[in-house]
Amino acid sequence: PPPLPKVIRSLILGGISKTEAKASLIQTVPALNPSDLASMIDLEYALVGRPKTSVASRVREFALAATAPFEATTCDRILGLETERDKRAGRKELERLVKSGRLERLKRNLYGPVNRVAEPIDWRNADTAKGLDLRFPLDLHGLFQVIPSSLVVVAGTLGSEVIYFCLNLIHLNQDKFDIHLITDSAVANPIALRKAMDQFGFPVETWRFSAERPGGEIHKSIKSSALNIVLFPQSSGRPGDEYYLTGPRIADIQKALGSGTAVVGLLKNPEKEIGRGGWPTIAPATVAVNLDASLDAEHPSKLTIVEARFPLADGVRGRVMRYRVGRNGVFTKASQSRGAYERE
Numbered sequence: 001p002p003p004l005p006k007v008i009r010s011l012i013l014g015g016i017s018k019t020e021a022k023a024s025l026i027q028t029v030p031a032l033n034p035s036d037l038a039s040m041i042d043l044e045y046a047l048v049g050r051p052k053t054s055v056a057s058r059v060r061e062f063a064l065a066a067t068a069p070f071e072a073t074t075c076d077r078i079l080g081l082e083t084e085r086d087k088r089a090g091r092k093e094l095e096r097l098v099k100s101g102r103l104e105r106l107k108r109n110l111y112g113p114v115n116r117v118a119e120p121i122d123w124r125n126a127d128t129a130k131g132l133d134l135r136f137p138l139d140l141h142g143l144f145q146v147i148p149s150s151l152v153v154v155a156g157t158l159g160s161e162v163i164y165f166c167l168n169l170i171h172l173n174q175d176k177f178d179i180h181l182i183t184d185s186a187v188a189n190p191i192a193l194r195k196a197m198d199q200f201g202f203p204v205e206t207w208r209f210s211a212e213r214p215g216g217e218i219h220k221s222i223k224s225s226a227l228n229i230v231l232f233p234q235s236s237g238r239p240g241d242e243y244y245l246t247g248p249r250i251a252d253i254q255k256a257l258g259s260g261t262a263v264v265g266l267l268k269n270p271e272k273e274i275g276r277g278g279w280p281t282i283a284p285a286t287v288a289v290n291l292d293a294s295l296d297a298e299h300p301s302k303l304t305i306v307e308a309r310f311p312l313a314d315g316v317r318g319r320v321m322r323y324r325v326g327r328n329g330v331f332t333k334a335s336q337s338r339g340a341y342e343r344e
Contacts (some may be wrong), residue, residue, distance in 0.1 A: 018042070026264055040078045055079075055086050056093040063094060063103050065234070069112035069137075131310070132261060133176060137168040137331035140289070143316045144308040149257045150286035151250065155268040155275025159293035160301055161197055162265040163187055164329045166229050169263060170209050171200065173227060179209035180223045183231035185265075188213040199329040218249060224258030231265045232276070247280025254284040268292070274306070282307055300324050300334030 007025070020227035021041050043062065058079050063070075072091060081087050094111055097103035105114050117131060131145040146152060156162035163185070170179050187193040197207060209229075214221040222228050230253060232246065246266065252261050275290070277280055282288040288307035294300060300322040308316045322334040 012075060019142065043078065050284075055081065056096075059090045059093040062096065063097055064113075065113065066113050069106055069110055072109040072111065123304070134261070135169075135172040137165055137172070138303065138321060138333055140305075143305065143312055143319070144287055145310040145312060146261060146286055147310065148259045148261060149254075150261050151254050151257075151284050152261070152263040152287040152289070153250070153266065153275065153282050153285040154263060154289050154291065155266040155281070156291035157268050157270045157293045160268075160291035161293075161325045161329075161331075162267075163231065163292060164325055165291065165331065166231060166263065166265050166330055167200070167329060170229060171202065171207070173258040174208045177227040178223070178225070179229065180221075180226045181209055181211040181213070181223045181229045181231070182214055182218060183233075184213055184218075185231045185233040187231065199327070201328055202212070215299065217252065219252035219256040222253055223260060224256065225260045227260060227263040228246070228253075228257075229265070230262055234269070246277025250277070250281050251284050288311065323344040
């Protein structure tokens, strides 16, 4: 069979979109790592309309675009370098980039980007008392501190009302922050968003935030000095929407923050401890909260504080709170025999 890059280029010439190409090839080449396949397709579509390129120029473009270490064999696989001649040409180009100072050789056949711009960390003058005056539903702000340039991750099961949690957050903070909602979820439909807002019963003119559906990578829609509310969609099942990509995308959001912050809403499997994407989704987070809907309408839902880097009390991490969401969309603490808080 022809090399995969040639197959991809034939699809491009046939007018197939990138999304359709990924959906088609993931079925045709199931043995190939989906991440490698996605990288290969992205590279071929990026080259559309350019003159035919040599092996060296393709390897150079791949290597200089890398944001993490990679093996030479990974470069071969993604670029479809199958003959010994092409592989040798690729190795020569990698070594040429190393000699020119544009690429770093970490060890034999392992390369990485050169960190040219190192930003000093002024820890001596850091104001440790400075936290964001960010208010949360259920008075959670009394339990932990959120600092500038940090992430809050809220993962909820179906019915736990992550969307209403975020809308509560918006209304509680819109007088103090520039708030920017970014979503490709169900509320990206303006009618659905407006109907969810109307549940609160507030006049529409009392809501003050901007909203957008991202046109590409979510982190490119982040406003660096704002309070960003990011609602991830449910899985579409399409290539490029794999669960393991959620963690890297959240890390990209964190890197895009300046003095602002971001609250990220995720879907959570009720049988899992962490939201979609697993532990990598909370690795960059200052605060991580789980919302688990009750399967019985007679019983309240459960909120768990999974992570709190800067607690304001003892025993905050792992603390559980029972809550209900009223018809007006407001979160309220649920009364129960063991009180509002419990340990599990």
